[in-house]
Amino acid sequence: MADAAVRGARKAGHDVETVHLSDYIEGMLGDCRQCRLADGSCGIKDNYEDLLVNRVVEADALIIATPLYWYGMSGRLKTFFDRFFCYTSNSSPHQDAVTKGLTNKRVAVVVSCEESYRGATVGLVTQFQEITRYLHQELVGVVIGVGNSRGEVASDPGRPLDAAEDLGRRLFDIRVTDYRIDTPRSNRVWATSPAAAGAHADDADDA
Amino acid sequence: MADAAVRGARKAGHDVETVHLSDYIEGMLGDCRQCRLADGSCGIKDNYEDLLVNRVVEADALIIATPLYWYGMSGRLKTFFDRFFCYTSNSSPHQDAVTKGLTNKRVAVVVSCEESYRGATVGLVTQFQEITRYLHQELVGVVIGVGNSRGEVASDPGRPLDAAEDLGRRLFDIRVTDYRIDTPRSNRVWATSPAAAGAHADDADDA
Amino acid sequence: MADAAVRGARKAGHDVETVHLSDYIEGMLGDCRQCRLADGSCGIKDNYEDLLVNRVVEADALIIATPLYWYGMSGRLKTFFDRFFCYTSNSSPHQDAVTKGLTNKRVAVVVSCEESYRGATVGLVTQFQEITRYLHQELVGVVIGVGNSRGEVASDPGRPLDAAEDLGRRLFDIRVTDYRIDTPRSNRVWATSPAAAGAHADDADDA
Amino acid sequence: MADAAVRGARKAGHDVETVHLSDYIEGMLGDCRQCRLADGSCGIKDNYEDLLVNRVVEADALIIATPLYWYGMSGRLKTFFDRFFCYTSNSSPHQDAVTKGLTNKRVAVVVSCEESYRGATVGLVTQFQEITRYLHQELVGVVIGVGNSRGEVASDPGRPLDAAEDLGRRLFDIRVTDYRIDTPRSNRVWATSPAAAGAHADDADDA
Numbered sequence: 084m085a086d087a088a089v090r091g092a093r094k095a096g097h098d099v100e101t102v103h104l105s106d107y108i109e110g111m112l113g114d115c116r117q118c119r120l121a122d123g124s125c126g127i128k129d130n131y132e133d134l135l136v137n138r139v140v141e142a143d144a145l146i147i148a149t150p151l152y153w154y155g156m157s158g159r160l161k162t163f164f165d166r167f168f169c170y171t172s173n174s175s176p177h178q179d180a181v182t183k184g185l186t187n188k189r190v191a192v193v194v195s196c197e198e199s200y201r202g203a204t205v206g207l208v209t210q211f212q213e214i215t216r217y218l219h220q221e222l223v224g225v226v227i228g229v230g231n232s233r234g235e236v237a238s239d240p241g242r243p244l245d246a247a248e249d250l251g252r253r254l255f256d257i258r259v260t261d262y263r264i265d266t267p268r269s270n271r272v273w274a275t276s277p278a279a280a281g282a283h284a285d286d287a288d289d290a
Numbered sequence: 291m292a293d294a295a296v297r298g299a300r301k302a303g304h305d306v307e308t309v310h311l312s313d314y315i316e317g318m319l320g321d322c323r324q325c326r327l328a329d330g331s332c333g334i335k336d337n338y339e340d341l342l343v344n345r346v347v348e349a350d351a352l353i354i355a356t357p358l359y360w361y362g363m364s365g366r367l368k369t370f371f372d373r374f375f376c377y378t379s380n381s382s383p384h385q386d387a388v389t390k391g392l393t394n395k396r397v398a399v400v401v402s403c404e405e406s407y408r409g410a411t412v413g414l415v416t417q418f419q420e421i422t423r424y425l426h427q428e429l430v431g432v433v434i435g436v437g438n439s440r441g442e443v444a445s446d447p448g449r450p451l452d453a454a455e456d457l458g459r460r461l462f463d464i465r466v467t468d469y470r471i472d473t474p475r476s477n478r479v480w481a482t483s484p485a486a487a488g489a490h491a492d493d494a495d496d497a
Numbered sequence: 498m499a500d501a502a503v504r505g506a507r508k509a510g511h512d513v514e515t516v517h518l519s520d521y522i523e524g525m526l527g528d529c530r531q532c533r534l535a536d537g538s539c540g541i542k543d544n545y546e547d548l549l550v551n552r553v554v555e556a557d558a559l560i561i562a563t564p565l566y567w568y569g570m571s572g573r574l575k576t577f578f579d580r581f582f583c584y585t586s587n588s589s590p591h592q593d594a595v596t597k598g599l600t601n602k603r604v605a606v607v608v609s610c611e612e613s614y615r616g617a618t619v620g621l622v623t624q625f626q627e628i629t630r631y632l633h634q635e636l637v638g639v640v641i642g643v644g645n646s647r648g649e650v651a652s653d654p655g656r657p658l659d660a661a662e663d664l665g666r667r668l669f670d671i672r673v674t675d676y677r678i679d680t681p682r683s684n685r686v687w688a689t690s691p692a693a694a695g696a697h698a699d700d701a702d703d704a
Numbered sequence: 705m706a707d708a709a710v711r712g713a714r715k716a717g718h719d720v721e722t723v724h725l726s727d728y729i730e731g732m733l734g735d736c737r738q739c740r741l742a743d744g745s746c747g748i749k750d751n752y753e754d755l756l757v758n759r760v761v762e763a764d765a766l767i768i769a770t771p772l773y774w775y776g777m778s779g780r781l782k783t784f785f786d787r788f789f790c791y792t793s794n795s796s797p798h799q800d801a802v803t804k805g806l807t808n809k810r811v812a813v814v815v816s817c818e819e820s821y822r823g824a825t826v827g828l829v830t831q832f833q834e835i836t837r838y839l840h841q842e843l844v845g846v847v848i849g850v851g852n853s854r855g856e857v858a859s860d861p862g863r864p865l866d867a868a869e870d871l872g873r874r875l876f877d878i879r880v881t882d883y884r885i886d887t888p889r890s891n892r893v894w895a896t897s898p899a900a901a902g903a904h905a906d907d908a909d910d911a
Contacts, residue, residue, distance in 0.1 A: 105734065105735075111729075111732070111778075111779050111780045112779060112780070152733070152782075152785070153782070153786060153788070153835050153838075155777075155785075155831050156776075156782075157733070157786060158732050158733060158779050158783035158785075159732045159779075161773075161776060161778075161782045162732065162783075164779075165773050165778060182678060182679065185678065186678065197467075197469070197479060198468065198469055199467050200419065201419050201432060202415075202423075202468075202830075202834065205419070205827075206826075206827040206828070206829075206831040206834065207827070208409075208827075209412050209775075209827035210775045210828075212408050212409035212412070213775035216677070217676065218677075219677060219678070222407065230479050231476075231477055232479075239479075240464075241456075253447065256447070257447075257448075258406055258436070259406055259407055260404075260406050260407060261407045261409075262404070263630070263631055263633060264585065264596060264600065264632055265633075270438055270439060271438060271442060272436055273442055273445035312528075316525075318522075318523075318572050318576065319566070359575075360575070360578040360624070360628050361623075361627035362570075364526070364575075365525050365526060365572050368569060369525065369572035369576075371567040371572075372567065372572045389885060389886065393885065393886070412620075413619075413620040413623035413627065414624075416568075416623065417567070417621075417624075421568055423884070424567075424883065425885055426884060426886075470839075470840060471792065471803060471806065471807065471838055471840070472803065472840075612881045612883055613879055613881050614843065614882045615829055615833050615843055616837075616882075619830050619833070622822055623823065625822070626826070627823075639822055643893055644894065646892050646893075649892060652893075652894035653893075653894065654878075655845075655878075663862075671862075672820055672850070674820050675819065675821045675823075684852055685853050686850055686852045686853075687851065687860065
């Protein structure tokens with residue numbers, strides 16, 4: 084699905100770089116007071132800093148792919164997030180660049196999952212919603228494909244590969260809202276709606 | 291979206307009846323000890339009994355459509371569920387028929403929503419998952435369309451009408467699982483997977 | 498539990514009024530274009546307007562009590578929220594007063610529930626979080642008590658009545674945060690922490 | 705909070721062993737096809753096998769403590785779960801013992817969290833609910849304490865340390881239910897309820 088989303092983004096004209104977390108992340112977040120180097124840098128010896136500072140921070144959008152493990156993201160992806168801490172805390176020489184660099188991105192998520200019941204992924208969707216809100220990012224979509232063996236989501240009759248490609252293609256076009264009661268807005272969501280004039284949300288209660 | 295899902299189900303050869311809750315439900319669940327008639331029947335004067343006993347119980351599947359109001363289903367749809375109680379409690383003459391009739395159905399849900407952020411519908415999806423689990427029903431899918439005025443979801447570039455039609459079409463074909471650790475199953479989800487032989491879930495951690 | 502929360506709030510010196518929704522709400526949200534009176538007022542004939550305009554809007558805080566029905570709030574409470582719409586839409590003569598009056602309140606929730614597993618109430622907690630966020634309200638706490646017959650939560654060994662009373666007592670004292678990455682804050686949450694000097698969030702990973 | 709929960713469990717007469725994940729878990733789940741030893745054992749070089757096979761599997765209950773990192777459990781705790789896979793898959797010599805050993809436990813969770821808004825932990829609670837359901841475990845409770853520096857939850861006026869101690873003390877006494885519509889049960893939850901005779905769930909709708 085990651086490949087499909089990337090394909091979609093490329094079709095839309097975007098430059099995309101694909102990285103595998105296993106090439107960058109070996110160590111988990113520990114006790115910074117023990118790990119931290121004299122200049123405040125993270126002392127964990129792997130390629131995380133290259134990933135975060137040179138690739139993630141520089142990107143305008145992230146497409147995050149993870150299997151569903153134990154009703155959540157993989158431990159490696161979780162570690163990707165946990166270690167943001169070492170680069171955004173007061174002691175880090177990267178604090179300003181990374182803090183600023185993480186915000187205002189668009190984020191799309193694709194999840195492969197052995198099970199197809201909806202409750203399996205609710206906790207994960209909630210978590211991505213909160214993470215992106217905290218970071219002033221826009222969560223543009225989450226596509227879930229059912230499969231267990233590598234590549235098997237291609238056989239999911241729900242066609243998650245098509246959905247992932249579409250998500251990638253519309254990565255910068257998808258409208259994301261998070262209103263409060265006093266947010267000014269029209270009673271039409273879509274400017275070019277073909278719906279008949281006069282229709283109005285007032286009359287929606289005929290479920 | 292309800293129309294699209296119905297169209298899909300009809301294309302798959304199913305008989306579909308459409309009902310509007312506002313034609314059947316006027317009263318909310320009250321204090322059964324005061325409302326209940328001498329024979330244990332519900333005394334609320336509207337057409338709910340006809341809806342529940344003659345239509346819902348008789349169906350093999352339900353396609354439920356609701357706007358998202360206050361991050362949940364409409365109060366009328368909630369009342370549809372609340373009043374199950376009066377027909378499944380010990381005092382009801384309908385207890386056995388309704389209790390048995392509610393279980394083992396397939397349930398699809400379509401939601402129209404002004405907002406597009408994912409967190410807006412997480413609580414509702416969770417609730418439908420729990421309701422269907424409690425009733426031994428299978429929740430085959432939830433499609434969410436963004437729109438505010440009547441018919442406006444047709445303009446949602448995420449194409450929820452297509453997704454709703456597809457959900458209706460595959461209503462009885464969608465695979466729903468809810469595994470425990472000791473549930474026997476293959477390491478392939480889809481029998482006819484085109485994925486290369488030898489691929490295996492073991493190697494999924496390269497998100 | 499509602500009584501316990503009220504008792505707590507009174508002990509803290511607050512004026513509290515208790516209302517039962519069944520005394521105020523009979524009708525569900527319908528099609529405003531048909532119900533609405535000539536001056537834009539809601540035409541549903543019950544005491545909702547008195548409840549909303551004279552009681553809810555005037556309060557500094559709300560303690561909301563509901564049983565868990567079908568993994569959500571009662572249909573009557575849901576209707577309480579649904580009908581906000583008729584008073585905050587452009588056509589309502591109450592729009593400004595009600596919109597302004599609903600915001601900036603503290604909200605506490607107490608839920609009685611037959612079941613004790615945690616997943617039963619997750620959807621409802623999510624929904625209250627979203628509702629209060631939308632309304633610029635502060636959700637100060639949710640207490641869940643297990644019981645099925647009236648008053649039975651008093652026997653719950655988790656002591657929800659004590660928790661509800663405590664919630665009421667601290668209604669205006671509870672600290673509610675919802676940070677973003679750039680929210681300025683100390684690395685200490687509690688000003689008067691007795692924890693040893695030098696301890697720091699950096700070292701929290703020894704779960 | 706972990707200490708408080710342990711203290712409670714000890715007061716109730718249970719033998720409790722405390723372990724720190726950082727003493728046992730260094731490596732994350734990788735590609736089993738590359739890591740796995742000739743006899744099917746996990747080849748990751750740390751003390752995880754001792755933890756899982758000799759401690760976790762042998763226990764009757766688990767008290768799991770984690771900080772809330774990025775709206776989820778720590779990456780190290782997530783890795784604790786992810787690596788169950790290597791011991792429950794067909795190739796593992798431990799499969800039967802670990803699979804059987806993980807089920808039918810009681811699980812309590814304590815979470816320390818900088819933020820106090822309820823939505824922050826909803827995803828995590830959902831995830832623990834799903835994990836324990838999958839493993840036929842009983843999730844007896846989740847206690848959330850607010851604090852940022854080590855030990856600071858002691859200052860949380862919500863008294864999470866007391867709640868954690870109580871959770872530990874009642875670890876084997878807490879009633880956990882997960883009903884379906886056809887689950888036989890009384891309309892009283894608590895056998896020794898002091899509530900007045902005649903009260904009944906039928907009349908609960910006066911929220």
